[in-house]
Amino acid sequence: xxxxxxxxxxxxxxxxxxxxxxxxxxxxxxxxxxxxxxxxxxxxxxxxxxxxxxxxxxxxxxxxxxxxxxxxxxxxxxxxxxxxxxxxxxxxxxxxxxxxxxxxxxxxxxxxxxxxxxxxxxxxxxxxxxxxxxxxxxxxxxxxxxxxxxxxxxxxxxxxxxxxxxxxxxxxxxxxxxxxxxxxxxxxxxxxxxxxxxxxxxxxxxxxxxxxxxxxxxxxxxxxxxxxxxxxxxxxxxxxxxxxxxxxxxxxxxxxxxxxxxxxxxxxxxxxxxxxxxxxxxxxxxxxxxxxxxxxxxxxxxxxxxxxxxxxxxxxxxxxxxxxxxxxxxxxxxxxxxxxxxxxxxxxxxxxxxxxxxxxxxxxxxxxxxxxxxxxxxxxxxxxxxxxxxxxxxxxxxxxxxxxxxxxxxxxxxxxxxxxxxxxxxxxxxxxxxxxxxxxxxxxxxxxxxxxxxxxxxxxxxxxxxxxxxxxxxxxxxxxxxxxxxxxxxxxxxx
Ligand code: BG6
Numbered sequence: 001x002x003x004x005x006x007x008x009x010x011x012x013x014x015x016x017x018x019x020x021x022x023x024x025x026x027x028x029x030x031x032x033x034x035x036x037x038x039x040x041x042x043x044x045x046x047x048x049x050x051x052x053x054x055x056x057x058x059x060x061x062x063x064x065x066x067x068x069x070x071x072x073x074x075x076x077x078x079x080x081x082x083x084x085x086x087x088x089x090x091x092x093x094x095x096x097x098x099x100x101x102x103x104x105x106x107x108x109x110x111x112x113x114x115x116x117x118x119x120x121x122x123x124x125x126x127x128x129x130x131x132x133x134x135x136x137x138x139x140x141x142x143x144x145x146x147x148x149x150x151x152x153x154x155x156x157x158x159x160x161x162x163x164x165x166x167x168x169x170x171x172x173x174x175x176x177x178x179x180x181x182x183x184x185x186x187x188x189x190x191x192x193x194x195x196x197x198x199x200x201x202x203x204x205x206x207x208x209x210x211x212x213x214x215x216x217x218x219x220x221x222x223x224x225x226x227x228x229x230x231x232x233x234x235x236x237x238x239x240x241x242x243x244x245x246x247x248x249x250x251x252x253x254x255x256x257x258x259x260x261x262x263x264x265x266x267x268x269x270x271x272x273x274x275x276x277x278x279x280x281x282x283x284x285x286x287x288x289x290x291x292x293x294x295x296x297x298x299x300x301x302x303x304x305x306x307x308x309x310x311x312x313x314x315x316x317x318x319x320x321x322x323x324x325x326x327x328x329x330x331x332x333x334x335x336x337x338x339x340x341x342x343x344x345x346x347x348x349x350x351x352x353x354x355x356x357x358x359x360x361x362x363x364x365x366x367x368x369x370x371x372x373x374x375x376x377x378x379x380x381x382x383x384x385x386x387x388x389x390x391x392x393x394x395x396x397x398x399x400x401x402x403x404x405x406x407x408x409x410x411x412x413x414x415x416x417x418x419x420x421x422x423x424x425x426x427x428x429x430x431x432x433x434x435x436x437x438x439x440x441x442x443x444x445x446x447x448x449x450x451x452x453x454x455x456x457x458x459x460x461x462x463x464x465x466x467x468x469x470x471x472x473x474x475x476x477x478x479x480x481x482x483x484x485x486x487x488x489x490x491x492x493x494x495x
Contacts, residue, residue, distance in 0.1 A: 001433065002034065002035070002036055002429070002432060002433055003036065003115070003116040003146075003432070003433075004036050004038060004113065005036060005038035005039075005109070005110045005113050005114075005115035005116065006035065006036055006038065006039050006040075006115055006117075006118065006432055007039070007041075007042060007105055007108075007109055007115045007116070007117045007118070008026065008039070008040070008041050008042070008117075008118050008120065008428075008432075009042045009044060009101070009105070009117065009119045009120065010022055010023075010041065010042070010043050010044065010120045010122060011044045011045070011092060011119065011120065011122060011123050011127075011131055012044075012045060012121070012122035012123040013043025013044055013045045013054070013087065013122075014043070014045040014046075014047040014049060014057065015045070015122055015123075016228075017122045017152070018043070018061070018122055019057070019060075019061045019065075020061070020065055021065075021183075021422070021424045022120060022122060022424060022428070023041075023057075023058045023061040023062055023066075024061050024062050024065040024066035024067075024422070024424075025066075025421075025422055025424035025425040025428050026041055027062035027066050027068065027070065028062075028066050028067045028068060028421065028422070028425055029421075029425050029428060029429055031067070031068045031074070031077060032421075034429055035432075038109075038110045038113070038115065039084055040084050040086065040105075040108050040109060040115070041058075041084055041085050041086075042085075042086050042087070042088060042101075042104065042105065042108070043058075043085070043086070043087045043088070044087075044088045044089075044090060044092070044097070044101060045087075045089065045090075046089070046090070046091055046092070048089055049089060050087075051085075051086055051087050053087075054085060054086070054087035055082045055085050058082070058085055059071065059078060059082065062078070067419070067422075070082075086104065086108055088100060088101050088104050092123065092127050092130065092131050092134070093127070093130045093134075094134075095134055095137065095138065097134070098134045098135060098137070098138035099138060101138070101140070102138050102139065102140055105117070105140075114143070114146060115146070116146045116147075116148075116432065116434075117140070117143075117146060117147045117148070118148055118149070118150065118428075118431050118432055119131075119135060119140070119147075119148070119149040119150070120149070120150045120428075120431075121149060121150060121151050121152060122152055123152075124231070125154055125156075128151055128165065128169075129165065129168045129169075132149065132168070132169055132172055132173060133168070133172055135149065136172035136173060141172065141173050141177060144174045144176065144177060147177060148176075148177040148178070148179055148431065148434070149173070149177065149178065149179065150180075150181050150427075150431050150439075151169075151178065151179065151180050151181065152181055153180070153181065153182060153244050154235060154239050154240070154243070154244075155180055155440070155445045156445070156449065157234075157239060158449050158453050158456065159446050159449035159453055162442075162445050162446050162449050163446060166442045166446075170442075175441075175442065176436070178442075179431050179436060179439045180440040180441075180442075180445060181439060181440070182244045182245060182439075183423045183424060183427060184244070184245040184248050184249065184383075184423070185248055185423075185427070185438040185439070185440075186422075186425075186426040186427040186430075187383060187384070187423045188387070188420035188421070188423075188426075189381070189382070189383040189384065189387045189413065189420075190248070190249065190252065190383060191426075191438070193249075193252040193253065193354075193381060194252065194261075194266075196381070196389065197257075198257050198258070203379075204257070206358070207333075207356075208333045208334065208337075209334055209335050209336055209337045210359075211358055211359055212334075212337050212356055212357070212358055212359070213337070213357045213358060213359045213360075213376065214337055214338045214339070214340065214357050214487075214489060215253060215254075215337065215338075215339045215340070215354065215355070215356050215357070216339075216340045216341075216342075216354070216355040216357065216491065216492060217246055217249050217250060217253070217339065217340070217341045217342070217353075217354050217355075218342050218343070218351060218352065218353055218354075218355070218491070218494060219241060219245060219246060219249075219351075219352045220342075220343065220344055220347035220348075220349060220350060220351050220352075220475075220494070221343075221344070221345050221346070221347060221350055222299060222300075222346065222347060222348070222349065222350045223345060223350075224294070224304060224305070224310060224321075224345055224346050224472065225307060225310050225313065225321065225345060226310075227311060227312075229310050229311050229312030229313040230312040232313075232319065232321075233312065233313055233314065233317060233319050234319075235319075236291075236319045236320045236321070236323070237291070237320050237321055237322055237323040237343055237344060237345070238291075238320065238323045238452050238455065238456055238459075239452075239456070241323070241343040242323050242325060242341060242343060242452055243448050243449060243451075243452045244440075244448065245343075246341045246343055247274065247341075247448045247451060247452075248270075249354060249383075250273065250327070250339055250341065251269075251270035251273045251274065252270070253339075253354055253356070254273045254329050254333070254334060254339070255269040255270055255272065255273050256269050256272065256333070257269075261437070262437070263435065263436045263437040264441075266437055267437075267440075267441045267444060270444060271441070271443055271444050272331075273329060274444065274447035274448055274450070274451060275447055276329045276330050276331040276334075277327050277328070277329055277330070277451050278327070278328045278329070278330045279450070279451075279454065280327075280451075280454045280455055281454065282454055282457070282458050285454060285455050285458035285459075286458075287326075287486075288325060288326040288327070288483070289323070289324070289325050289326075289455045289458075289459075290322075290323070290324040290325075290476075290477060290479045290480045290483050291320035291322065291323055291459060291464060291477075292320060292321065292322030292323070292324075292344060292467075292468075292469050292470045292476050292477035292479075292480065293306075293307050293308075293317070293319065293320055293321050293322065293464070293467040293468045293469060293470070294306060294307050294321050294322070294344075294345060294346040294468055294470055294471065294472045295307070295308075295468030295469075295470070295471050295472065296309065296471070296472060297346070297471035297472030297474065298471075298472070298473045299346065299348070299472055299473040300473075304346065304472045304473070305472075306468050306472065307319070307321050307345075307346075307468060308467075308468065317467070318463040318464055318467060320459070320464075321344060321345045321346065322342070322343070322345070322470060322476045322477065322480070323341075323342070323343055323344070324340065324341065324342040324343075324476065324480040324483055325340070325341045325342075325452075325455070326338050326339070326340050326341075326483060326487075327339045327340075327341065327451070338487065340483070340489075340491070342480060342491070344470075344475075344476050346472035346473065347473075347474070347475060347476065348473055348475060349494060350384070350385065351382075351384075351385075351494040352382075352383035352384045353380055353381060353382045353383055353494055353495070354380070354381040354383070355378055355379070355380045355381075355492050356378065356379040356380075356381075357376060357377075357378050357492070358376050358377040358378065358379070359376060360374070360376045361376075366402055366404060367402055369403075370401070370402045370403055370404055371394075371404045373403075373404060373405050373406060374394065374404055374406075375392065375394075375406045377391070377392060377393050378391075378392040378492065379391050379392075380392075382495065386412070386414075387412075387413035387414070387420075388410060388411050388412045388413050388414075389410070389411040390409070390410050390411075390495050391408065391409045392406050392407070392408050392409075393406070393407065393408075393409070394406055394407075395407040408495075426438070427439070475491070
């Protein structure tokens with residue numbers, strides 16, 4: 001249940017994530033009636049902004065990126081909500097900021113009842129430790145039941161630094177107060193993977209190495225690095241996307257059925273998958289991992305610059321904007337089934353999908369020539385856009401001859417349901433309610449780093465010779481095709 005009084009404190013309130021996602025999500029939650037009447041949204045940032053400017057900034061965010069339109073149709077509702085907004089300017093590394101913040105929260109909060117407080121750390125990673133320590137020292141994390149904070153990724157840069165960060169966080173707060181966010185887990189279609197697998201009797205019996213040939217997970221984006229060069233240069237596709245979003249998808253596809261939908265039970269089953277991933281040895285990195293960086297190219301008919309020409313990016317940058325990885329899950333269910341993961345910026349299309357490729361039938365009884373177009377069954381779980389599920393199977397082509405042709409059966413989210421809430425709405429509401437099921441536990445984060453660390457280390461040691469190695473607007477470097485060709489397979493064209 002939602003507590004009757006809540007204060008949401010956004011660190012980095014003047015930043016990109018607050019504007020694009022957090023503020024629109026909060027307003028939409030309010031409009032849907034999910035937030036209590038006693039709610040305060042307090043922005044904290046280094047930037048000078050008077051309270052009216054913060055209201056204007058928030059109105060702009062909600063209007064352009066939310067589901068309601070505060071400037072126009074929704075002006076009255078917005079007026080009521082905007083009274084709950086306030087702003088505290090301050091340096092997040094200065095204890096004095098927290099003394100002021102504490103007083104401010106007392107002042108704007110409800111009298112009598114102690115509100116629940118969610119501190120959202122939408123800040124550069126180097127600030128996280130300092131903010132949490134300062135919050136604790138100011139007594140703002142004292143109430144283990146009511147005070148919690150949300151940490152954005154990247155959570156460390158490798159297993160060692162993630163452990164180190166955890167030592168600091170758990171030295172000052174309780175694990176139950178730490179919400180490590182991976183916004184992919186809040187996407188409706190990602191959550192639907194669990195419903196699809198574990199609420200239907202039909203698919204689970206064929207969900208293993210006996211029937212599945214291999215699995216492909218694609219998260220392609222058309223955007224480039226935009227104005228995030230400063231962050232991205234130190235991250236790259238492996239840290240920015242694979243370590244978190246793609247490995248989460250892998251966990252959901254490959255996990256065993258949970259006994260109950262309880263936070264720890266689901267998370268235990270996911271960690272089991274990561275632990276079963278066969279460690280990539282340094283000698284094998286070049287066989288199982290491919291990196292790429294986009295050069296200039298054309299996207300939808302327009303010329304777009306190469307990564308090295310983007311703002312705040314080094315002229316000889318070795319940062320990868322594309323990564324592909326072949327993983328194997330060493331357990332009973334998945335023995336010998338490769339999982340191919342790929343993600344990249346400046347690809348021809350924005351698509352996130354999981355494609356489960358089944359084995360061919362054991363014996364083809366049809367007359368010769370009938371099955372020239374034969375393609376094994378494929379199940380595609382489409383996460384975005386055009387959310388849905390597609391099953392490819394063979395049909396007989398109408399006519400006098402027995403000729404087979406692959407056809408598709410489709411389920412479309414849009415047709416069946418209303419527009420789903422944004423992932424950030426779901427996750428913010430969970431954080432408010434204190435439900436951590438869709439957040440990451442420390443051991444999950446660490447296990448995910450252990451999967452990618454050997455690759456990152458090998459890549460750091462031998463900078464790429466031929467970057468950029470794919471043109472913007474293409475599906476990545478040729479080496480990524482060879483990764484599958486070596487196994488006699490190819491990337492499937494996203495549906
Ligand atoms: C973020 C990454 O976590 O996910 C970005 O930092 C990426 O680089 C984004 O663009 C993609 O999210 P979505 O929801 O648009 O698929």
